[in-house]
Amino acid sequence: MEKITVAQLLNKDLTAKVICFPTDTVYGIGCLYNDLEAIKKIFLIKQREATKPLVLLSPSNNITPYVKEIKPYAWQLIEQFWPGALTLIFKKSSLISDEITKGFSTVAFRMPNSKVALTILEKFGLMATTSVNISGEKELNNLDEISQKFSSMIDYLVIDQETLSLKPSKIIDVTEDEAKIIRN
Numbered sequence: 001m002e003k004i005t006v007a008q009l010l011n012k013d014l015t016a017k018v019i020c021f022p023t024d025t026v027y028g029i030g031c032l033y034n035d036l037e038a039i040k041k042i043f044l045i046k047q048r049e050a051t052k053p054l055v056l057l058s059p060s061n062n063i064t065p066y067v068k069e070i071k072p073y074a075w076q077l078i079e080q081f082w083p084g085a086l087t088l089i090f091k092k093s094s095l096i097s098d099e100i101t102k103g104f105s106t107v108a109f110r111m112p113n114s115k116v117a118l119t120i121l122e123k124f125g126l127m128a129t130t131s132v133n134i135s136g137e138k139e140l141n142n143l144d145e146i147s148q149k150f151s152s153m154i155d156y157l158v159i160d161q162e163t164l165s166l167k168p169s170k171i172i173d174v175t176e177d178e179a180k181i182i183r184n
Contacts, residue, residue, distance in 0.1 A: 001151040003143075006116055010123050014041050018042055019157040020132050020146055021120055022128045022162035023057070023112040025085050025169050026139040027146060029154060032056065032127035039099045039128055045153045048135040053101045054128040055108040057089055059121035066095050066126070073175035083113035085169040089182065100128050110169055116162045131168065141166060 001167065004012075009019065016037045020029045025064040029045065031038030033056055043050065056066070061078045064070060067090035070078070074088060092107035101107050121127060132146055134153075140146045141164055147157060171182040 001147060001154050001156050003147070003157045005106065006119050009120065009158055011068065011157065014038075014124055016041075018045065019120075019156040019158065020150070020154045021116055021158035022114060022141075022160070023117045024114040024162070024166060025084070025112070025131070025167060027132045027141050027164070027166050028057075028117075028129045029132045029150075030127035032124060033100065033126035033128045035128075035154065036097065036099050039097075040095055040176055041153070042128070042130060045150060046130060046132070046133065046135045050165050051102050052135070053104055053108065054130050055110055056096075056100065057117065057121055057127045057129050058109055058111050059118055061111060061123070063090075066093050066107070067091060068093055071174060071177070073179060077174065077179070079113075082111040083118065083168070085113070085132070086110065087169045087171045089173040089175060090165045091170065091175050106175055108171065108174070114162050116158060120158070139166075139168070141177060 060138040089108045096107045133139045173180040
């Protein structure tokens with residue numbers, strides 16, 4: 001694991017790499033959204049169930065190529081709560097790999113309200129992400145703990161500080177005519 005600043009990360013090639021960085025909610029691990037090798041690494045690192053999809057973080061609300069439809073009420077949620085701690089589930093387009101969604105016809109998106117995360121996303125684009133922890137355990141939000149637990153598995157640990165809410169984002173399914181809250 002290389003501990004680096006966001007400025008240093010921006011000069012790296014993230015192909016087949018897993019990075020750990022702060023968002024507005026908790027620390028996350030992620031990779032380029034279309035990097036199947038790195039996506040597999042995330043599942044190994046977390047000991048994550050093979051049926052549990054990842055979330056895509058976006059640098060903007062311009063996700064229309066990646067989803068089949070954004071209903072008017074979903075646009076209202078995006079305009080009101082992005083960037084922020086709101087994850088929305090859409091029907092996915094063919095641009096999204098089944099490796100991310102694990103066979104589901106839907107995909108989850110979020111635009112974090114974090115200068116660190118947005119800087120990374122603006123440079124590298126969409127990232128497939130999840131919290132940094134062993135699946136089922138509490139999220140890790142301390143650089144020393146993250147480093148101790150995952151030093152041999154994560155390629156880059158971003159050390160820039162960010163204010164974290166320490167609460168996972170709210171999740172709303174917006175695939176139907178009415179919103180369905182999955183996690184409040």
